[in-house]
Amino acid sequence: MIDRLALEMIRLALKAFPRRFRDAYAQDMSDFFADRWRASSGSWNRGALFIRSVASLLIAAASEQARPSDAVARPVEIRGPKGGIVNSVLQDVRFALRLMRRQPSYALFVVLTLAIGIGANTAVFSVVNGVLLKPLPFAESDRLVAIWGRFDPESGFDFPRFVLSIPEYLDYRNQSRSYEEVAAWAPTSLTVGGEGVEPERVTGAAVTENLFRLLRVAPAFGRTFSAEEARPGGPPLIVLSHAYWQSRFGGARDIVGRTVPINGRTATVIGIMPQDFSYPGRTTRIWTMLRIDPANPGGRSSHSYRAIGRLASGASIESARNELQPLMASWKAAYPDIHTGHYLFIRPLLEDVSGTIKPALLMLLGATGAVLLIVCANLATVIMARGEARSREMAIRGALGARKSRLVRLSLIESALLAALGGVLGILIAQAGVRALLTIDPTSIPRSSEVTADGRMLAFAAALSVVSALLFGLLPALRGSSPELVSTLKESNSTVSGGAGRQWVRRGLVAVEVALSVVLVVGAGLMLRSFDRLLSVQPGFDTRGMLMASINLPGVSYGEPERVEGFYEQLIARLRSVPGVRAASAGSGVPLWSDTGVWDFDIEGKPRPGRGETAWNAGITVVRDQYFETLGIKLVRGRFFDSTDRSGSMPVAVINESMAARFFPGVDPIGRRIRVSGDQTAWMTIVGLAADIRDQSLDDPPRPMYYLVQSQTPATARGPYSEMTLIVRSAMAPEALVPPIRDIIRQLDPKLPIYDAQSLETVRALSVARPRFTTTLLTLFAVVGVMLGATGIYGVLSYSVARRTQEIGIRRALGAETGVLFRDVIARGMQPVIAGLVLGLVACYWMMRILENQLFEVSTTDPGTYAVVAAGVILVSLIACAVPARRAIRVNPIIALRAG
């Protein structure tokens, strides 16, 4: 498809050569291009080849056109005094510039329209380039792969992508022959400071010592971890990110070798990473060592690690995949309990980093492409109309001896000049646009720091300019270049607007513009409807006036469960006494923000599901009393936790409706007992049934969940929960509570930092950042598209009405009613609009499938959206037609008749 399109464009460009040259070489030349096309691979190379070839052909064609042909006798051409190709081209350029100066509004219109099309495309392309195309910033990054686990339903779970356990990582590293290096890491968060220094919670990564070697990144100075230090029990060592070193340690070089208080212990700083290094994430500030004890690597099912590998030379991702299959079969044979329906898979690291946003970005690129096509169709109609207005001038020039080829060249040079100006302006628009794009959404676009204006972006803009110059310039040029001298000179007296052929082309272009606009607007309409649904989802809890803030108690000073409980009891009690606070509690997580985990459980009196059956598991949240009341989660039946549910009292649990429906169908769960799977955990009595909430995202349906009491977790969940998130509801702006909370915590323990302090409204807004981003942009492009489409309709109709002034004048003089004339003009204008509308709606029916995964509770063929769009397009087009139609019927017949 693309191959054919490229070849067709080349054939089109070949038309710019003089006939003599074309007859001799055109066939051979298109074969030549086809050979080069086949010989190059990759879209980038092919794109570059295409652009180079088109540019080369246009230059060569212009030179051939200017070369005096010695074969054919021809009229003497009037040339500038110096002659020569450069001079005559310069002469044309000067002439084109003069024309632009004479009609600045026309030139401005063309350049601005073009700049919008090129700018929008270039801006979105820059994002696509930075996020999807650019290699990751590591040496030979195409050899880097991400290693993931997968749980098929057969395993009792259904996780298409899951993290690994250390034994899985070790086995894969040792058994696979495809890798130079395999590394593992896990995200951590660390408390830096204490002892007189303001404590701070920072994001870090615990990495195996080989990670930096694998990525082939050397520290800016100092060193990274060594293999000898990887043995368990060594002293804590850390590597700092460049940004954190600057902000927290003022960029002091002598920090290397010094110790820093981390998590209540001291760690030695051994190195600083370079400024542009940000793996695994932009916010990673500290790397600690993931020390693995091969004798005691932890459970094979303790999945919490990510793994990446660098393929050995000679291995490819395919060969590594081929190797993986028998390996997984042997794992299944060795550990049937764990590896039934659970196995590893690999994919390129780049896909891993940018995979999730790919469909949205490609959709936006498609949308801007449609805008550019509308721009070109629009300009082609405008230029054709103008070309016809100038056909007398051309005919006279022809009669005076100007060669046809010279006229084609003049027209092409005009288009090229306009395209070049539009391209330059487009680049400026694109740069502003990229900045704006990244401000709309700095967080949900991966790798956004790598989105920059670079050579590729400039090349893309240049290519767009060339392609659009071809699209909107060549067609009118070819049509305008064959002036039938006599008939054109005569035609100036005729009353019809151009020949029937030109009429048809112009009306066809209008239909195409309308169809493209319809596709854009339907796409935007569906996204808007979907986004509206998403915003109006009732999540099952109340975000208004809510503040969250997280705390983690270090194990060093809070080893005993009593100390943990004592701390939180005091903290919550003091929070509740702060003026303005209406309710306060804490939980191991808050909805839409935290991932609190999915745990297996047993039901008393029922045998555990066997292998191959769906395991019993549900989302878990550990909470304190008043958690539900503070968040506004509704009680369905029974009771919520209160202050009498303590470590010594009867262990209790609350489950949600989804869990009751799935695991206790047709029975009353209240009074039944469950426990977290394991032999040492206590049975908990279900005392209450909570309403469902959307805790993972607004568009995921609620999942089964159960809630445990924090003070009972030593018995019910194998240990105390020391990392909790405070939730506070108040009458004031939530953020205003942060200083009093900090004060209270400082009084209790000056070494503790709080982190993630933010309102739940912010959390909710962040959770829909990506759909907001795509919807905003798509809507913007649709509005631009419709406006351009409307100007196109208006322009074509004004032009044809102006050409029909005389005819209309005659009809009025003969007594035609103005109403009839008005309807007639409108009807003619609306014909291509209706054709385009039908075409666009049919195209939508097929094309909107690409939106399927982006839409929430809206069908891709939503009749309401289609109807509204159709009505809107008809309305806008009617207005665009009515203005010139009114002008036409108001014409004074006498003047109209004289005008001919």
Next chain:
Amino acid sequence: MPNDPRELLPLPSHDFQVLLSLLAAPRHAYGLARAVEEQPDAGVRLEIGSLYRILARLTAAGVIEDFDPPANAEGHEARRRYYRITAFGRRVAAAEAARLDNLLRTARRAKLLPSRGSK
């Protein structure tokens, strides 16, 4: 059509490259482009437009000529134009080479290059 090779001198360097590679063997345009690009130190890339302008120019000057593809060619190979150098073309290439040789000798005298034989 000129009879004196010197009328065509100096030959544009791309034209000379094309002639050099046709001296080795007759080729079609794509093969020619590949051959020129694969020459070490050539450092040129013949884009489609300029390549065909060169071919047209050299053909018009009688330096090269096109001929039907070999009988054993198939598919679109059979449709192609093949080019070979003419006797006149050999004289042009030789004259250009002599001109360049003279130029190099001047360059050597100006100590831009080590003189021949010395280390």
